[in-house]
Amino acid sequence: MTGGGQISPPPRLLMGPGPINADPRVLRAMSAQLVGQFDPSMTAYMAETSALYQDVFRTANDATVLVDGTARAGVEAALVSILAPGDGVLVPSFGRFGHLLVEIAQRCGAEVTTLEVPWGEVVPLERIEAALAEVRPKLVAIVQGDTSTTMCQPLDGLGDLCHAHGALLYADVTASLGGNTFEMDAWGLDAASAGLQKCLGGPSGSAPITLSPAAVEAISARSSVEAGLLDGDEQRPVDERIRSNYLDLGMILDYWGPRRLNHHTEATSMLFAARECARLLVDEGIDAAVERHRVNGGAMAAGLVALGMETFGDQRHRMHNVVAVHIPDGVDGDAVRAELLERFGIEIGTSFGPLHGKVWRIGTMGYNARPDAVLTTLAALEQVLRRAGFAVGAGAGVDAAIEHYGTGATE
Amino acid sequence: MTGGGQISPPPRLLMGPGPINADPRVLRAMSAQLVGQFDPSMTAYMAETSALYQDVFRTANDATVLVDGTARAGVEAALVSILAPGDGVLVPSFGRFGHLLVEIAQRCGAEVTTLEVPWGEVVPLERIEAALAEVRPKLVAIVQGDTSTTMCQPLDGLGDLCHAHGALLYADVTASLGGNTFEMDAWGLDAASAGLQKCLGGPSGSAPITLSPAAVEAISARSSVEAGLLDGDEQRPVDERIRSNYLDLGMILDYWGPRRLNHHTEATSMLFAARECARLLVDEGIDAAVERHRVNGGAMAAGLVALGMETFGDQRHRMHNVVAVHIPDGVDGDAVRAELLERFGIEIGTSFGPLHGKVWRIGTMGYNARPDAVLTTLAALEQVLRRAGFAVGAGAGVDAAIEHYGTGATE
Numbered sequence: 001m002t003g004g005g006q007i008s009p010p011p012r013l014l015m016g017p018g019p020i021n022a023d024p025r026v027l028r029a030m031s032a033q034l035v036g037q038f039d040p041s042m043t044a045y046m047a048e049t050s051a052l053y054q055d056v057f058r059t060a061n062d063a064t065v066l067v068d069g070t071a072r073a074g075v076e077a078a079l080v081s082i083l084a085p086g087d088g089v090l091v092p093s094f095g096r097f098g099h100l101l102v103e104i105a106q107r108c109g110a111e112v113t114t115l116e117v118p119w120g121e122v123v124p125l126e127r128i129e130a131a132l133a134e135v136r137p138k139l140v141a142i143v144q145g146d147t148s149t150t151m152c153q154p155l156d157g158l159g160d161l162c163h164a165h166g167a168l169l170y171a172d173v174t175a176s177l178g179g180n181t182f183e184m185d186a187w188g189l190d191a192a193s194a195g196l197q198k199c200l201g202g203p204s205g206s207a208p209i210t211l212s213p214a215a216v217e218a219i220s221a222r223s224s225v226e227a228g229l230l231d232g233d234e235q236r237p238v239d240e241r242i243r244s245n246y247l248d249l250g251m252i253l254d255y256w257g258p259r260r261l262n263h264h265t266e267a268t269s270m271l272f273a274a275r276e277c278a279r280l281l282v283d284e285g286i287d288a289a290v291e292r293h294r295v296n297g298g299a300m301a302a303g304l305v306a307l308g309m310e311t312f313g314d315q316r317h318r319m320h321n322v323v324a325v326h327i328p329d330g331v332d333g334d335a336v337r338a339e340l341l342e343r344f345g346i347e348i349g350t351s352f353g354p355l356h357g358k359v360w361r362i363g364t365m366g367y368n369a370r371p372d373a374v375l376t377t378l379a380a381l382e383q384v385l386r387r388a389g390f391a392v393g394a395g396a397g398v399d400a401a402i403e404h405y406g407t408g409a410t411e
Numbered sequence: 412m413t414g415g416g417q418i419s420p421p422p423r424l425l426m427g428p429g430p431i432n433a434d435p436r437v438l439r440a441m442s443a444q445l446v447g448q449f450d451p452s453m454t455a456y457m458a459e460t461s462a463l464y465q466d467v468f469r470t471a472n473d474a475t476v477l478v479d480g481t482a483r484a485g486v487e488a489a490l491v492s493i494l495a496p497g498d499g500v501l502v503p504s505f506g507r508f509g510h511l512l513v514e515i516a517q518r519c520g521a522e523v524t525t526l527e528v529p530w531g532e533v534v535p536l537e538r539i540e541a542a543l544a545e546v547r548p549k550l551v552a553i554v555q556g557d558t559s560t561t562m563c564q565p566l567d568g569l570g571d572l573c574h575a576h577g578a579l580l581y582a583d584v585t586a587s588l589g590g591n592t593f594e595m596d597a598w599g600l601d602a603a604s605a606g607l608q609k610c611l612g613g614p615s616g617s618a619p620i621t622l623s624p625a626a627v628e629a630i631s632a633r634s635s636v637e638a639g640l641l642d643g644d645e646q647r648p649v650d651e652r653i654r655s656n657y658l659d660l661g662m663i664l665d666y667w668g669p670r671r672l673n674h675h676t677e678a679t680s681m682l683f684a685a686r687e688c689a690r691l692l693v694d695e696g697i698d699a700a701v702e703r704h705r706v707n708g709g710a711m712a713a714g715l716v717a718l719g720m721e722t723f724g725d726q727r728h729r730m731h732n733v734v735a736v737h738i739p740d741g742v743d744g745d746a747v748r749a750e751l752l753e754r755f756g757i758e759i760g761t762s763f764g765p766l767h768g769k770v771w772r773i774g775t776m777g778y779n780a781r782p783d784a785v786l787t788t789l790a791a792l793e794q795v796l797r798r799a800g801f802a803v804g805a806g807a808g809v810d811a812a813i814e815h816y817g818t819g820a821t822e
Contacts, residue, residue: 004459007440007683010452014445019676022445029418030680031442034425034433034614036758041421048415068616069480069657070675076657099638104656106649197676203445205479205616205678227510238517243654245515246480246487262763264481265430265608267616269441270681272418279415347447352673 012341015377016349016363017147017322018175019197019204022273023367026202029276030269037265046256049271052278053208056177056200056286057192059184063211063249065256066274068267071174071195073247074207076104078170078191079141081219081242081249085109088137090167092123094153095146096352097172105141108243113137119149119354120313125157132165138218139168145176145319147198148352150312150361152180152319159188168215174198174207178281179293179321179365190215199293199321200277201366206270208278211249223250225261293320296369299401300362303378306400307385307392312359321365324351326358328390333357336384344380374401423752426788427760427774428558428733429586430608430615433684434778437613440687441680448676457667460682463689464619467588467611467697468603470595474622476667477685479678482585482606484658485618487515489581489602490552492630492653492660496520499548501578503527503534505564506557507763508583516552519654524548530560530765531724536568543576549629550579556587556730558609559763561723561772563591563730570599579626585609585618589692590704590732590776601626610704610732611688612777617681619689622660634661636672704731707780710812711773714789717811718796718803723770732776735762737769739801744768747795755791785812 014020035042046065053064067074079101083089089105091098092115105112113135117123123142132140140162145152155171162169170191173182177192179199184192193209196202211219224236226245242248246264255263281289297320301311304325312324327333333350337360340346349361364374378397385392425431446453457476464475478485490512494500500516502509503526516523524546528534534553543551551573556563566582573580579601584593588603590610595603604620607613622630635647637656653659657675666674692700708731712722715736723735738744744761748771751757760772775785789808796803 004456004686007443007456007687009443009446009456010450011444012446012450014447016447019445019448019679022680027442027444027680031438032418032420033422033438034430034608035420035423036425036427037430039421039423039752039758045415045418045420069484070678072675073480073484073657076655080655100656103637107652107654107656109654195676197445203678203680204676205681226514241518243518243520244487244491244658245511245518246484247655247657264483265606265615267481267614267681268430269433269438269614269684270616270678273680275415276418341450347450 011345013346013368013373013376015368015373016347017361018363018365020363020366020368022203023201023280025280026273026276029272032272034268038260042268045271045275046266049275049278050256052275052282053210055282056208056278057184057210058182058186058286059210061184061210061212063216063253065209065252066271067193067207067209067247067252068264068270069207070204071193071207074193074195074209075101075172077247077249078193078209079104080108080244080247082139082168082170082191082215083108083110084222086111087139088113088135089139089141090115090131090135090137092128092140092142094122094149094151095119095143096148097143097146101141101143101172120151122151122153122314122317125154125161128158129161132161132167136165137167139170141170144171144173144182145180147175147322147361148355150319150322150324151314151317152176155187163188168218176319178289179369180319181290184210196274196277199365201280202273202277206267206274208274216253219250223248226251290320293365293369295405296364296371296374297321297323299371299404300364300374300377302404303374303397303401304362307378307382307397308390321369322361322363324359324361327360331385331388331390333360336388339384340380346377346380371405422756424757424779424784424787426779426784427758428772429774429776431774431777431779433614434612434691436691437684437687440683443683445679449671453679456682456686457677460686460689461667463686463693464621466693467619467689468595468621469593469597469697470621472595472621472623474627474664476620476663477682478604478618478620478658478663479675479681480618481615482604482618485604485606485620486512486583488620488658488660489604490515491519491655491658493550493579493581493602493626494519494521495633497522498550499524499546500550500552501526501542501546501548503539503553505533505560505562506530506554507559508554508557512552512554512583531562533562533564533725533728536565536572539569540572543572543578547576548578550581552581555582555584555593556591558586558733558772559766561730561733561735562725562728563587566598574599579629587730589700590780591730592701595621607685607688610776612691613684613688617678617685619685627664630661634659637662701731704776704780706816707775707782707785708732708734710782710815711775711785711788713815714785714808714812715773718789718793718808719801732780733772733774735770735772738771742796742799742801744771747799750795750798751791757788757791782816
C-alpha cells in the first residue's frame with residue numbers, strides 16, 4: 001500500500017507567515033465541476049476574474065490575468081517577460097524575497113544591480129533615486145511586503161521616480177496585497193504579481209498579475225505565436241523570444257484576450273478559487289480589509305509585547321499581517337513551535353537566513369485576520385512559554401490584545 | 412458590479428480532447444482545509460503522492476514529484492532543467508504538441524533537430540534511430556499521445572535506442588497516461604511529465620513528473636541553491652544555472668526531498684487533487700483503467716463510424732481516449748458543436764492547424780470513459796447531425812457502440 005487513505009488533514013490554525021487557512025467560501029468554490037476551456041461560461045468567468053483583480057490591485061489595466069502557478073511563477077513571469085538578456089534591472093532588497101528577485105532576474109540573463117539594506121529596515125526612496133540615476137535600468141523590481149523581515153516597503157512616489165529615469169516598476173505584492181494599502185495606478189506601477197495564500201485567503205497555486213500599457217508594450221515587443229497554432233504564423237527569431245513559453249505573458253494575454261489563442265489549459269479550479277478570493281475582498285471592501293489586517297495585526301503585536309517579547313525590525317514599517325518577535329533567551333524556539341502545533345494545533349513561523357533561530361514570525365492574515373484567531377494564539381502561546389520556563393504574566397497577552405481592539409479602530 | 416455571483420458553472424458533459432469533467436472524489440479532496448507547508452501531515456501527503464505516482468508511471472524513481480502548474484509547466488520544467496543552452500535535442504514530431512516541444516526547447520537555447528511525419532501517422536523507430544546516429548543529441552523529446560492528431564506513438568524499445576546513442580529520453584504523457592499503456596522503467600525512459608485533466612480525471616493545474624537517476628544526475632550537474640536560504644550558500648555561477656528558478660527541478664527535488672529546502676509554497680489544494688487522481692487509478696488498477704479507456708474509446712469510434720463518419724489517421728495507432736472524425740461534407744462543424752453544447756450540454760472538440768475545420772475530436776477519458784457518457788454523446792450527436800441535414804440511420808451510433816461493448820472486452 002503506497003498511497004494512504006482518503007484526504008483528512010488535521011485541524012490547524014495557521015498563524016505563520018503563510019500559507020494560512022483558506023476561507024471556506026474559497027474551498028467550496030473549488031469544488032464546482034469543470035467546464036470546457038473555451039466554454040462561454042468559462043470565458044465569462046475569466047473576464048469576471050480579470051475585472052475583480054482590477055479592483056483588488058486598484059488599477060484600470062485590462063492586462064490583469066492569472067498565471068497558473070504559485071506566487072513565484074507570477075514573479076518569474078513578470079521578470080522573464082519584461083527582461084531580455086542583457087537588460088539592466090535594479091533590485092532594492094531588504095530580505096529574502098529581494099534575494100529571490102535577484103536570483104530570478106539573473107537566470108533571465110539580466111544585468112542585476114542590487115541595493116541592499118540591513119534586514120529589519122526598508123529602502124529609502126532617495127537611495128533608489130540615486131541608484132536609478134547611476135544604473136539607468138530598464139526595470140526596477142522590488143518586494144512590497146517581505147515576510148522574511150516583516151517589513152513593508154513604501155512605494156508611493158516610486159513610480160514617478162522610475163519613469164523619470166526611463167525605467168518600468170515591478171512589485172512583488174504576494175505577501176502584502178489585501179492586507180496593506182496598495183495602489184497600482186496611483187503609485188504608477190507597471191507590473192505587480194501576487195498569490196492567494198496570504199491576505200487573499202486562498203490556497204497557493206494561482207498568481208494574479210497586472211500589467212500597465214507600458215509593460216504590455218515592452219512584452220509585446222518580444223512576443224511570438226506558437227508554431228502549429230495559426231495558419232499564418234507570427235514567429236519571432238528564436239533569440240528574440242521570451243525565454244520561457246509557459247511564463248510568456250504575451251502568450252498568456254493572447255489566451256485571456258479577444259484572440260483566445262490556445263496556450264496552457266487554464267487551471268479551472270484554481271481560477272474558481274482566485275475569483276472567490278477576489279470576491280471576498282471586493283465584497284468586504286479593499287479599505288475595510290486593509291483596516292481589518294491593521295487592527296488584528298496590531299492586536300497580535302501588542303499581545304506578544306505584553307507577553308514579554310521584543311519585536312524585530314522598524315515597527316513604523318511593519319506589514320499589517322505579520323510580526324516578528326525575538327525568541328526569548330533560554331527558550332528553544334523550535335520546541336515551542338512544535339508544542340504549539342502538537343498540543344494546540346496552532347502553527348507559527350520560523351525564519352530564514354540571518355534570522356534563522358532568532359525570531360518567530362506570527363501572521364494574522366486573510367481568513368485568519370480575526371480576533372478569535374489572535375486571542376486563541378496568544379492564550380496558547382502564553383501556556384507554552386510558561387511551560388518552557390519563560391516568565392509570563394497570566395493573561396497579559398490576551399488582555400493587551402483586547403485593550404488594543406478597544407482603541408485600535410480609532411488609532 | 413464587476414465580479415458576478417457565486418460560482419455556478421452550467422452542467423456540461425465534456426467529451427472533447429480535455430479537459431474533461433473531474434471525478435467528484437477529486438473535487439471533494441480539494442475542499443479539504445489547508446495545513447502548513449512543512450507540517451508533518453503535509454510532508455506525509457507529499458511522500459504518499461510521490462509513491463502513488465511511482466505506481467501510475469510504473470517506475471521505481473524516487474524523483475517523482477509534482478510541478479505546480481499545468482501540464483505545460485511540467486514539459487518546460489523537464490526541458491529547461493535537462494537542456495543547457497547549446498545542447499542538442501531531437502524531437503520526433505507528429506502533431507501540435509511535438510511543435511510545442513520544439514518551441515520550448517528552442518527557448519531553452521537548445522539546438523533542436525525535428526523529425527516530422529504527416530499528421531495522422533506516428534514516427535517509425537528506424538527513422539528515430541537513424542536521426543540519433545546522425546545528430547547525437549543529449550536528449551530525445553517526444554509526445555506519447557498527441558491529441559491534435561489522436562495518434563499514440565510507440566515508445567517500447569526507444570529507451571534502449573536512445574541510451575545506445577548516449578541520449579536521454581523524455582516523453583510528454585499528458586494526454587495518454589492512465590488511458591494507454593505506459594511503462595516508464597520497462598521502456599527505459601529518463602523523464603516523463605503529465606497533467607491531471609485528461610485520463611487522470613482531475614482539473615488542470617498540477618503536473619506529475621518523474622526522473623530516472625540519469626536524468627537527476629544531469630539536472631544535479633546544473634543545480635544551485637537560492638541565495639538567502641542557507642548560511643553556506645551553494646551557488647553556481649549565473650551562466651551555468653538552470654535558466655528558470657520556478658521550473659528548476661533540482662530545486663523542486665530539494666524541496667520534496669529530505670533537505671526540504673524552501674522553494675515555492677506547495678499548491679496544497681492541487682496536491683490534494685493530484686493525490687486523489689492517483690488514488691483513483693491505483694484503486695482501479697492501472698491495467699484495468701487502460702482497458703476501460705480502450706473499450707469505451709472503441710465504442711465511441713464504432714458509434715461515430717456507424718453514424719456515417721470517417722475516422723482520421725492511422726487507426727492502428729489511435730490513442731484509446733480520443734478519436735478524430737472528418738466533419739461530413741456540407742455540415743458546418745462549429746454550428747454542430749455549438750448546438751450540441753447549447754441544447755444538450757455536451758462538448759466535443761475542434762482542431763488546430765492543418766486540421767482546423769476538418770475534423771472533430773471526441774474524447775472518452777478519465778471520469779468520462781464510461782458507457783453512459785459514450786451512449787449519451789452518440790444519441791445527442793445523431794439528433795444534431797440529422798437537424799443539420801446529414802443523413803444518419805436512426806439509432807445507428809448507439810447500436811454500434813452497444814454492439815462493441817458486447818465484444819469489446821474480449822477483443
